Amino acid sequence: MTASTSHRLTAAPATHGGRRGGRLTLRCAVPGSSLALLTILLGAAGCERDLAVLDPAPFPPEAVVFEDGFGPGVQFSAFGGSKVDALDIEHDEVYRGTAALKFTVPAPTDPSGGYAGGVFYSVVPRDLTGFDALTFWAKASTAATVNTIGIGNDNSGNSRYPATVEGLPLSTRWTKYAVPFPLPSRLGEETGLFLIAEGSEYPVGYDIFFDDVQFERLGTIINPRPAIATQTVNGEVGGMLRVGGTQVTFDVGGRDQTVLAAPAYFTFTSSDSGVASVTPDGLISLLSAGTATITATLGSTAAEGAVTVTVTAPPTGAPPTPRHSAGDVISLFSDAYDDVVVDTWSASWDQADVEDIQVAGNPVKKYTNLAYAGIEFTSQPIDASSMTDLHVDLWTNDPSAFRIKLVDFGGNGVFGGGDDTEHEITLDQGSMPPIAAGAWNTLDIPLSAFTGLVSRGSLAQMIISGASPTVYLDNIYFFSTTPPPPSAPTEAAPTPTHAEANVVSLFSDAYTDAAVDTWSASWDQADVEDVLI
Numbered sequence: 001m002t003a004s005t006s007h008r009l010t011a012a013p014a015t016h017g018g019r020r021g022g023r024l025t026l027r028c029a030v031p032g033s034s035l036a037l038l039t040i041l042l043g044a045a046g047c048e049r050d051l052a053v054l055d056p057a058p059f060p061p062e063a064v065v066f067e068d069g070f071g072p073g074v075q076f077s078a079f080g081g082s083k084v085d086a087l088d089i090e091h092d093e094v095y096r097g098t099a100a101l102k103f104t105v106p107a108p109t110d111p112s113g114g115y116a117g118g119v120f121y122s123v124v125p126r127d128l129t130g131f132d133a134l135t136f137w138a139k140a141s142t143a144a145t146v147n148t149i150g151i152g153n154d155n156s157g158n159s160r161y162p163a164t165v166e167g168l169p170l171s172t173r174w175t176k177y178a179v180p181f182p183l184p185s186r187l188g189e190e191t192g193l194f195l196i197a198e199g200s201e202y203p204v205g206y207d208i209f210f211d212d213v214q215f216e217r218l219g220t221i222i223n224p225r226p227a228i229a230t231q232t233v234n235g236e237v238g239g240m241l242r243v244g245g246t247q248v249t250f251d252v253g254g255r256d257q258t259v260l261a262a263p264a265y266f267t268f269t270s271s272d273s274g275v276a277s278v279t280p281d282g283l284i285s286l287l288s289a290g291t292a293t294i295t296a297t298l299g300s301t302a303a304e305g306a307v308t309v310t311v312t313a314p315p316t317g318a319p320p321t322p323r324h325s326a327g328d329v330i331s332l333f334s335d336a337y338d339d340v341v342v343d344t345w346s347a348s349w350d351q352a353d354v355e356d357i358q359v360a361g362n363p364v365k366k367y368t369n370l371a372y373a374g375i376e377f378t379s380q381p382i383d384a385s386s387m388t389d390l391h392v393d394l395w396t397n398d399p400s401a402f403r404i405k406l407v408d409f410g411g412n413g414v415f416g417g418g419d420d421t422e423h424e425i426t427l428d429q430g431s432m433p434p435i436a437a438g439a440w441n442t443l444d445i446p447l448s449a450f451t452g453l454v455s456r457g458s459l460a461q462m463i464i465s466g467a468s469p470t471v472y473l474d475n476i477y478f479f480s481t482t483p484p485p486p487s488a489p490t491e492a493a494p495t496p497t498h499a500e501a502n503v504v505s506l507f508s509d510a511y512t513d514a515a516v517d518t519w520s521a522s523w524d525q526a527d528v529e530d531v532l533i
Contacts, residue, residue: 058188059127060072061126063131063214064214065194066210066212071122071193074120075120076121077118077155079117079197082114083106083112086104088103089101093207095139095209095212105208108199115198116197117148117197118196118197119192119195120194120195120213121154122193123191125189126189127188127189128190129184131215132219133179133215133218133221133252134178134181134215135212136213136214137177137212138177138208139175139209142172143170144201144206146208148164148165148195149165149168149177149195150179151181151195152190152192154191159192160262160281161262161265162192162195162260162262163179163259163261164259165179178221179259182224182248182298183265218252221250223251225248225249225301226266227246227304228294228296229245232307233398234398235397235398235469236286237311237312240284241283243263243278243282247259248261248265262281263281265298266282266298267296267298268294268296269295269296272291272292274288274290275288275309286311289311291308293307294308310397310437314359314472315472317440318361318440319395319474319475321336322336322391326338328481329478329479330382330387333476335362345365346367346373346374346375347376350371350372350374351369351370351371351372353367353369354367355368362474363474364473367471370465370470371465372464374461378409378461381409382458383456383458384456384457385455385457387480388480389479390476390477390478391479393441393475395438395473397438399428399437402466404463405464406456406461407420407459407463408456413460415460421454421455422452422453423450424463425449462476488533
């Protein structure tokens with residue numbers, strides 16, 4: 001006869017990313033009077049399952065970052081380039097208790113790092129929605145202004161909710177400070193607890209101290225005034241922009257405190273989502289030609305400012321065919337002329353991407369992500385001494401600024417050789433020549449406008465930049481509008497007929513000449529030579 005025994009097995013609560021799972025109870029009828037080992041397969045035949053799955057417990061609302069020691073799960077991560085051993089635990093200079101945090105801010109010339117900085121983060125995310133501020137007591141060994149201090153950065157590169165105060169003044173006395181949360185409801189799963197970055201304001205370093213670093217609900221943080229940067233920007237279909245200047249100013253105990261807040265704290269709205277849509281992180285996607293306005297709220301409070309986006313389509317037609325004679329042109333890029341050697345259209349030191357594309361069957365240079373681009377022809381510098389103008393065909397989405405710089409390496413043809421000269425010009429809607437958005441701009445720019453370019457005999461670089469991150473360029477060349485010099489005479493001048501006694505001659509083979517010191521003084525701008533005709 002076989003006995004039947006009922007065993008009640010309780011699975012240990014599981015942990016998933018800091019959450020504790022609910023309890024799972026299994027009841028199984030198992031033959032036999034004893035059981036040394038039981039393997040349970042959910043869904044196996046012969047088991048009756050009672051599932052009492054509880055909702056996952058919330059992340060802990062832990063308040064302490066540092067109070068005589070680190071709070072639960074708190075660790076420190078230094079910023080790249082900082083003095084990695086800047087942090088220490090201090091036992092003499094404390095606000096209260098037995099310990100405080102001490103950061104040694106290095107001197108500007110300290111080889112161990114240019115500044116002190118890093119983040120205190122929690123291994124297990126915390127629920128900070130019940131608090132409204134990060135608070136701490138702080139002082140410095142000398143009066144100093146902390147560059148950046150705040151929350152929401154865990155040094156992972158993926159933080160969504162940084163919030164910082166810039167330029168926080170510290171004295172040599174312990175003082176309590178508060179960094180308001182822009183919107184506490186966003187901080188339900190936060191790992192970035194406390195961040196600091198400080199570079200020395202003096203030739204020497206100094207120490208700064210923190211104590212009782214924690215989260216509180218002060219109840220005195222009122223009157224939020226959120227804002228985004230007011231901008232009017234232009235872009236191309238398929239491009240992306242980002243909302244900037246997101247911040248909120250609070251009344252904290254009767255004084256205004258401005259917090260630089262990540263865009264993710266805000267809720268964004270587009271006036272025409274078919275033209276431009278915006279993500280919760282403030283990334284604007286340009287979808288079709290037209291104009292849209294991006295506005296924002298922080299919770300239920302409307303933010304001051306707006307981003308007006310004008311979206312244009314890329315060019316569909318080619319620029320006008322160049323009209324200058326090939327004999328008067330030195331071409332860098334044009335299918336109308338033979339081009340000289342260009343080493344690169346995007347130098348290793350620039351911030352831009354370039355590709356060769358076709359527009360209506362016409363080769364064009366397309367620059368994207370343009371901060372500045374270096375076009376170099378250093379291996380074979382260009383002698384443009386006889387040229388009078390620079391021609392460029394430009395298509396831009398933002399006509400508020402397009403800049404061209406020319407760099408001449410001087411007589412030695414070497415960068416940094418002591419005789420380099422350069423000059424940059426800026427073109428916009430009101431310049432001569434002017435530029436416009438969404439059309440080919442045919443630009444003929446006098447080289448005399450590059451006033452700082454003392455010489456044009458060894459041009460080696462052209463550097464472009466501007467307001468639009470995307471531009472198209474074609475037909476880039478130097479040309480001359482100066483008529484050629486007259487041909488040399490083929491016949492001698494008529495023989496003089498005046499009597500020698502009535503003549504004082506400077507230069508003539510018909511008379512005896514008086515002394516002439518020079519036919520080209522050291523201070524003139526001319527060349528002279530003796531020839532026979």
